[in-house]
Amino acid sequence: MAMAQEQVHLDGDDPEQDCGLTLSGKVLDHDTREPLIGATIYIEELQRGTLSDEYGNYHFHHLCRASYTLKVTYIGYEEEHQSFRLSTSTVRNLSLHIDARQLKQVVITGGRLQEQAQATETLQGRELEETRGLSLGESLKKLTGVSSVQTGPTVSKPVIHGLFGNRVVIMNNGVRHESQQWGNEHAPEIDPLNAQQMRVIKGAAGVRYGSDAIGGIVLVEPNPLPDSAGIRGEVSLIGSTNNRMGTVAGMAEGKLRQLPLSWRLHTSVKKAGSAQAPRYNLNNTGFEEQNLAATLGYKRQRFGAELYYSFFHTKLGFLSSAHIGNLTDLANAIGREQPEETGSFTYTIARPYQDVTHHLLKAKAFYQTGEAGELQFTYGLQQNVRQEYDRHRNTGDRPQLDLDLQTHTTELVWEHKPFANISGSMGVSTIWQNNTYAANTRALLPYFINTTIGAFAEERWRKENLQLEAGIRYDNKSLDIKRWNRTEGVLRPSYTFHNFSGSFGALYDLGYHVTLGANVGYASRAPHAYELFANGLHNSAASFERGNPELVSENAVNTMATINYHSNLRLNGELSLYYNTINNYIYLQLAPDYALGIGGAYLQADYLQADARFWGADLSFDYALTSRLTLNNKTSLVYAKNRETDSYLPFITPGRTDNTLRYSFEDKTSSRLSDSYLALGGLYVGRQSRSDAQSDPVLAAPDAYFLLHAEAGTQLQFGKQQVELGIVGSNLLNTSYRDYQNRLRYFADEMGRMIMFRIKVPL
Amino acid sequence: MKKSFRPYLAFLLTGSLLTFSACKDEAEPEPDHEHDVVTTVTLTLTPANGGQAVTATWEDLDGPGGKAPVIEQLVLSANTTYNGSITFASEEAHGDHHDTHDLTADIRAEGTAHEIFYQVTPQGLVAFSKTDKDAGGLPIGLETAATTTAAGAGKVRIILKHQPGTKSSTSNENTGETDVDISFDTKVQ
Structure with missing residues (x-):
């Protein structure tokens, strides 16, 4: 010097x-x-x-x-x-x-640099580890602006900015997940333990992965295959109190020395007994799940191919007292302090239950051309078999609902070489889908064949501090229905929908610590066969649901602005505001008159359309009180209204805020422990005050609630062997509460205190 | 450029081939019919002293909504004691296809999880008492004794409850899940 x-x-x-x-x-x-x-x-x-x-x-x-x-x-x-x-x-x-280029690398592990104008959230690393053992829907609740629609303690579906079901597209390892997503009690058939990161794109985002994505996109991504030769593995054990859940997961992966061939096997098995509310057992809420995933990859400089197969099977018990007959039963159930049947803890799953199997086979290849860029082709074959066993008189082993959905998807994408600050991609995709049901089961959903062909292009221009992006997509969807009618035999209505999607976004880097993003997205979703032709009884709601064959596509214009304050010593965070106008929003409305059947009176619910408006804000920030102690806040607000009648919409996420204090211990070279931390936090969910007798005629929205949670984790070194340990406690005060977005809120309280332990041993 | 596109076209075609080979539109939907959903209830009352049996049927073949159910009137004689029995069936009838599944035996076999309740308005028009018992000695209600006194008109409401694990000496028509809840217009003359 x-x-x-x-x-x-x-x-x-x-x-x-x-x-x-x-x-x-x-x-x-x-x-x-x-x-x-x-x-x-x-x-x-x-x-x-x-x-x-x-x-x-x-x-x-x-x-x-x-x-x-x-x-x-x-x-x-x-x-x-x-x-x-x-x-x-x-x-x-x-x-x-x-340097921003170095920052970008931080992003890959820390999720800080904004790559696109639209608000995104990523669940990975420590936060993802803390959700191990939970379902996909429950895991994603960690993200700001994401909540879930639940059916009892076992079924959870992700909700983005108040929208869910068919409005949220889930991409599982690069393939559009196709199952019976229309059902609120149908959880995504995906093993979150196989995911290394889960990303949520919030707001209308139909351009890249297909129309329908009015609410947003969930991308579930496994680890990339290993690129260095050798074999390694990992074993995880997860256990919890409350429902006494036990999970074993194992992974082995490797790469051959002689050939550019890599492989991975992942498997997990879960079993849980009935969950416990603070004051009683939630009878028949046990579940089990078996997963297997195998990947084989071949990768050269210019050409690569990947073959992936995954198997998912679950058997989910359904709260027995939520299976009711008619309106009188519903009134009786609501009037009870606790469910009629509480029983005691058991791993046995009795009727009513769901048994769902999902197979996914994916073949993917890329080819790098010198001057043209990269071409990617993906083919996906999925089979989803959903069987629901109601609790009627003993009918042997037969299910009452038995749906079989087969889907073939193809996608060809050309990612062109950047020129003149412009980078982008374009492509075509197809979906072919066939839905059938087994003989002598409920024709809740008719036979249908859905053929969708889409084409898209998206481009990004970047110069200095400004990035502009634009995309457009067109989807042509034809839906051929075959439904049985008692008087006329088989009817074959058929539909063609033209759906456009578009987006325009801008990202401006305002100096070193502030990024401004704005995005306008347009997405359009064709009605699902269920919304058109539903015809059946929903036992848990004592409602008879009827489709509406006259429905047209719903379309949304979503405007979002995001300010990101990053790379600071103490305070880092992001605030995004959105305003989403949905025309022809499809929703299920309870009708004023009853449907009379042999079981008595049922509520009738019809699919209707109205112009709606969703708006709200997401805020997340970290404040470093000291170099070791950090306060983390995640707050989200969603508002929704029917613009035609100026009335509230049912089932909208109440406002919530989660605040956590986290203390990271100093790593001492002499110690066996590293990366140790301790966190304590509280989640407050407000009452859905924007509800009334019109939006919720059966039972008013439940009260606000506060739940205390804590997390701790460390890495233990035994000689050369490393072991990762973690413990997560939820609802620590054993609070009795009910959640507005749980469909079983009429019948029972939510789960009480649960402590989940996990241990991961890399081999 | 042109040449380098050939491999991708091959890809695309492979995918399309797989797609369209599966497109055969041959499956036909089955008539939707759940064999365990009650469509038809028949109440048969036979005078204890002999004589013509009285039956009344309540039938709704297409389930809730749709076509209105067909409900017969129950016409009884005054000052008479009847032996009552009730049957539950799942019937299917469309075109020339007709199929009946009797569920009464299942209900009897699962007697510990079922009970039938008879509610009469005005009270005293007909008095029902259950004469059969399940394995636990609790009444089921498939077999009854029905007694009339004075002439009059009113309704007989019949409720079949599924009470797995909840049927007890104190359980009533508010316990469990309702499988059937129907009413017959009744005349005693």
Whole structure:
């Protein structure tokens, strides 16, 4: 560091003279205020340079009164230019910002840099680990702006900005997940333990993955296949109190030495007994799940292919007292303090239950052309078999609902080489789908064949601080229905829908710590066969649901603005505001008259359309109180209204805020422990005050609730063997509460205190 | 450029082939019929002293909604004691297809999980008492004794409750899940 004094010293110069001025100071990291050693400081006008010393100090002597421009460079930091006029000897500290390119790498692990104008949230790393053992829908609740629609403690579906079901597209390992998503009690058939990251794109985002995505997109992504030779594995054990859930998951992966061939096997088995509300057992709410996933990949420089197969099977018990006959039963159930049948803890799953199997076979290939960019082709074959066993008289082993949905998807995408600051991709995709039901079961959903062909293009222009992006998509969907009618035999109504999607977004990097994003998205969703032709009884709601064959596509214009304050020492966060106008919004409305059947009176619910409006805000921030103690806040608000009647819409997410204090312990080299942390937080969910007798005629919205939760984790070193340990406690105060978005809120309280333990051993 | 596109076209075609080979539109939907959903209830009352049996049937073949059920009137004689029995069936009739599944035997076999309740308005028009017992000694209600006194008109409401695990000496028509809840217009003359 002796080079710091490399300038020539001219003896005898009077410091008071015009050319005897000194410029000195420190070169610092803007955020940490740490001195930067060996930074280059260069005066452009004089073509003189120096390096900062071991304390970060620099100095120039014998400067004349003049205007100078300093150029400061340091590896890993952005180049800094400063122009100023020097009139006296001056101390000038120079602070440098971490290079954005390096930041981008931070993003991949920390999720900070915004890559697109639309608001996204990523669940990964520690936060993802803390959800291990929970279902996909429950895991995603960790993200701001995401909640879930539940049916008892076992079924959970993700809700983004108040929208769910067919309005949320789930991409499972690059393939559009196709199952009976129309049902509120149909949870996504995906094993979250196989995911290394889960990303949620909030708001209308139909361009890339197909129309329908009015609410948003959930991307479930497994780890990429290993790219270095050798074999490794991992075993996880998860257990919990309350429902006494036990999960075993195992993974093995490797890459051949001689060939560019990699593989992975992942499996998990889960079993849980009936969940416990604070005051009683939730009878028949046990579940079991078996998963298997196998991947084989071949990768060369210009060409690669991947074959993936996954199997998912679950058997889910359904709260027995929620299976009711008619309106009188419903009134009786609502009037009871606790469910009629509470029973005691058991792993046995009796009727009513669901048994669902999902197979996914994916073949993917890419080809890199020198000048044209990259081509990707993906083919997916899915089979979803959903069997629901009602609790009627003993009917042997037969289910009452037995649906079989087969889906073939193809996608060809061309990602072109960037030119003139423009990068982007375009492609075509197809969906072919066939739904049938078994003989002598409920024709809740008719036979249908859905053929969708779509084409899209999206481009991104980036220059300096500004990024502009635009995309467009067209989908042609034809729906051929075959339904049985008692008097007329088989009817074959058929539909064709034209759905456009579009988006325009801008991202502006306002200096070093603030990014502004704005996005306008348009998405259009064709009605689902269920919304058109539903015809059947929903036992848990004592309602008879009827489709409406006259429905047209719903379409949404979603405007969103996001401000991201990042890379700061103490406070980092993101605020996004959205305003979503949905025309022809399809919803289920309870009718004023009853349907009479042999079982008595049922509520009638009809699918209707109205113009609706959704708006709200998501806020998330971290505040570092000290270098070890951080406060994290996640708050989201959703409002919705029927614009035609100016009335409330049912089933909208109430406002919620989750605040967590996290303490990270210092890693000591002498200790066996590393990455240890302790966190304590509270979730507050408000009452859905925007509801009334019109939106919820059966039972008013439940009260607000507060739940205390805590998390702790560490990495343990046993010689060469590392072990990851974690513990998560939820509803620590064992609060009795009911959630507005749980369809079984008429019947029972939510789960009480649950403590979940996990141990992960890499092999 | 043109040449380099050939491999992708091959890909696309492979996918399409798989897609369209599966497109055969041959499956026909079955008539929707759940064999365990009650469509037909028949109440038969036979005078204890002999004589012509009285029956009344309540039938709704297409389930809730749709076509209105067909309900017969129950016409009884005054000052008479009847032996009552009730049957539950799941019937299917469309075109020339007709199929009946009797559920009464299932209900009797699962007697510990079922009970039938008879509610008469005005009270005293007909008095029903259950004469059969389940394995636990509790009444089922498939077999009854029905007694009339004075002439009059009113309704007989019949409720079949599914009470798995909840049927007890104190359970009543508010316990469990309702399978059937119907009423017959009744005349005693």
